Amino acid sequence: MFLKPLAFAALLFSLGASQSHLAPVIDLSYELYQGYYDDKYDIHAYKGIRYAAPPVGKLRWQLPQPPNQNRTRIIPAIGYAPQCPQTLNSPGPHKPGPSGSEDCLFVNVYTPANKTKLPVMVWIHGGGYGQANGGFDPSPQIHTNGNTYIIVTIQYRLGAFGFLSSADLGRSGVPNVGIHDMYFSLQWVQEYIHLFGGDPEQVTIAGESAGGGGAMLLGMAYGGFDNTALFKGIIAASPFLPSQWEYDSAMPTEYYYRFAEKVGCLTDGLKVNESVFECLVSADTIDLQTASDYVSTGAPYGQWAFVPVTDGKLIQGKPTDHLLGGGMLNGMRILSASNLNDGPDFTPQNITNEDGFRRFVTTIYPLLSETNITNILKLYAIPDNASDILVNSDGLRSPYSTTNSGWAHGWQQAATNLYAETSFTCPSYWLSDAYANKRGGKSWHYQLSVPPGQHGLDLYPLLQPIDIPDTSMDEVFRAAFQRIWGNFVVNGDPTLSEEQIIAADKGNIAAAGSGAWPQWEAEQGYNWMLNVNMTGGIPTTTEFIIGGVPINVTSYLPSSDGSIPPLVANFEVAEGSSWEDGRGKRCQLWADLGPWINE
Template identity: 40%
Template sequence: MCPQVGPAPGPPSSSSSSMESEDCLFLNVQSPANASNLPVLIYIHGGGYGAGNGRQDFSDLLNTNGNNFVVVSIQYRLGPYGFLASDELNRRGVVNAGLLDQVFALQWVQTYIRDFGGNPSAVTISGESAGGGSVMLMDMAYGGTLGDSLFQNSIAASPYLPKQYSYKDWVPSQAYYAFASAAGCPIGGYGNSTNTIFDCLMSKDTATLQAASIAVTATVTYGTWAFLPVTDGTLVQSAPSSQLIEKRVNGRSLLVGNNANEGAAFTPQDIRDETALLAWLQNTLLEFTPDDLAKVLLYYPISNTSTTKFATNGVSGPSALDTSSIATGQLQRAFNIYGELTFVCPSYWMAEAYAGDDRSSYKYQYSPLPGLHADDLVAYFGPLGSAPYLSTDFQRAMMKIWGNYVTKSDPSISNEFANGSSNSSASANAASSWPVFSNATPYQLNLNQTGGTLVPQTETTQAYLTGPTLKNDFSLANAYTWEAGRGARCDFWRSVAPLVPA
């Protein structure tokens, strides 16, 4: 797998795993026996553009769907190997190398997937977190001028949109210089030389570069990575907030969603009052003036003073603004701000980009407790029965949603799968007739569970429901009014996105 680095703060490390290598641009193909002209699902792994690999097992997903498509999982360069950026690097090499790896993998599928029984004209790209963010950037690639030449459909789960600077902006440039200095190529040594920092870096071995990557990552803001995609003017021509509203996208259709509690893992856990919240916001939104930060607080009011944690229903009563199953008050306020800015609102902007104009989009929220970032992966891919917080009925329903979307371009599933074996109801389930998303009818499916036995929160785990009485609970909701006006908050973030930048 490609050399890895985690977010800050992370465990200290000084060397690479023996499984990590710069020679890592491989992909895996999982193809049913006797496959012929089957639709293709390409999976792009997550991990903050700094970690992860393409070694997933898709057996349960394929078996649940009758082995009626082929799956390809890819790898791409990570951290500084894939996302180092500066003016010098752009002149001497390429920026967004990790994204170019992804484009090349999509081109490889077009050329060779018939040899594995796949149909290159029926391709769905997919990913979660940074993989979902990668899907977003592939949807936007080359200004949305690729049409459906590389893929037709997209699935983006919790699309990750960190701050996206231009390749020669101050922040990525400082990361470049800091990385070079940590690798033994300080900027002061190359100001008047025919040799460059780039030349020096090219002479370093993997161990040196990996140690520099870890050192620089340790200095960045809590919950973030040091090396991320940038606007380069070619592959990534614009910020998502601006290009998506212009509907300049590739492909024909989109399935996109987010989890109920996306932000907790990436937000400091000691925010207890508004003073601490403002300090965190000032450190996170560096270009925001005091007036800008005051607007953020206006869009994220706090009204519930109770300290009782519970999952909100999204429609009425207390909302995610200050209440969830994992936090209340100012801490929940921070969790929700980060989650909406970084994962949730990008899913709204993507859904809007594919609404109308002979395209279609479908939207959902994954809500089973605890609903943390990445909790949904086991629902899509299994193993079946491996997650105590999910019933196998829920997992199979999610697998069918993905499978039907890959094979039919429509995530609707039968009542049998939507209701599950534990629910004898003959009534139509919302998931059996999934409406397309539009600005006039911004519907999303809330994919949840009911029943079960509550396992309370501990110091190391969040509360969740478990047991044989868990039942699927899928309902249709207005995504714009969801959680006390989430759509309006996403419109706000788009209006100030140049300051984020996003």
């Protein structure tokens, strides 16, 4: 029996939504959902829609399964579903569970009202494959782009729930179930998005950090044999690439048994004839959540213990091999990106000399040989005459990000920049190369350089309204930035139209225009990218706390008397391989070192 309309309206009213703001009922065949109408953005929002059965009990560490059928009521889709259990990175602090619910495989759909056959962007949230959720509202971005596409935000299993791995798990379970959840959500979009006004043949997947990394792995999924069956475009902002071990190799196996020990599933805690895996499957969820966080916060500084692995099926190889080795790819086009200073949050802030730099590199990449370290130092060593000022590089002239930033200088900056390049920037370059090389493929690249340029800064201008007060990124910048993403989703090309450029009443965004921003070509000297920045103003220092250490960061603000002009948007085309004193050479080094950092 369905929930009567008056009863449903009363429930909505009790939760803050009026009857006049109801959205149409969506019949998904297994359940029925009714969202609400957001009159500010002219969007129908459907929150907390189940796309898979609860992955609990015997479904732990198994492929996601279709939801059970329950058509006895209309489910109010007006509030976010629980987030998946959270797992922090090292050094913590460790926070015992619970921090979410294992029953967390839900999507949220934001669709312009009364439209059909719209392109779709599926947003995969970041968080190191251990944190965050899909509970955020991207309606401002849709509205900025004239309500021309739908956004679906997804949730997937995190931490040990999504990325526990070992030979033991592989015998009875499935590695990489978090990536399988992403894949399953894309299959859900193919089957059901037309009911929300979407076109399943016009899907772009997008994400930042681990969300961008997940999008990268989906581009490689099943050896690229899906081609365009699930999506045509990828947006990968600072795609996170941690060491990607073989699923049964030493490191994931060590974390597997640390996890099992913390849960109480090693020999002393096992029942008669019970395996370690069977014990974990039957364990209490709070014990599992606590163990996942406990093990991960003991990983090397800035790292998560539970991350994607090479499983030989879904993920058949390392990105350095697949992307640069001519492997087949899913999708036809990519917009990839990184930030000016992606590394400080993940780098210990106590590196003062070459020895400290070496210890840091060998801690995060323990398989490197002394010859490897020598080759790394040839490109990352700090010269004797390096400046000790805190200043952000402009990418074109000294001091470069290899030695100086607004966050650090010297060997500290060398380590911070190395981490940024190996984990975020070079993967974005490799993605650009791979899709530029694909027959019929297209590739664009940009860097967000607005100070302080830290990891995740690009989420603010993407997801917030363009007209909020902000001294560092004005309305012109925000509108242009959101339209770059929107144009890629709708047109398959991120460049701005002449009308969009003319609409900017200040600043210089013309370099993002059609005919001005070239596609990336997979040949050094032709790696064209867009440098997205705000320039002008006077230096202003703000203190941030990174890893418990105070760091002074310089940004630029207008003078109060108007004598120095305010910050304005300033977009420029640059060549990526020569950027930052030869970033292309350093990314090639890391591509060559792939076997030593990912086995």
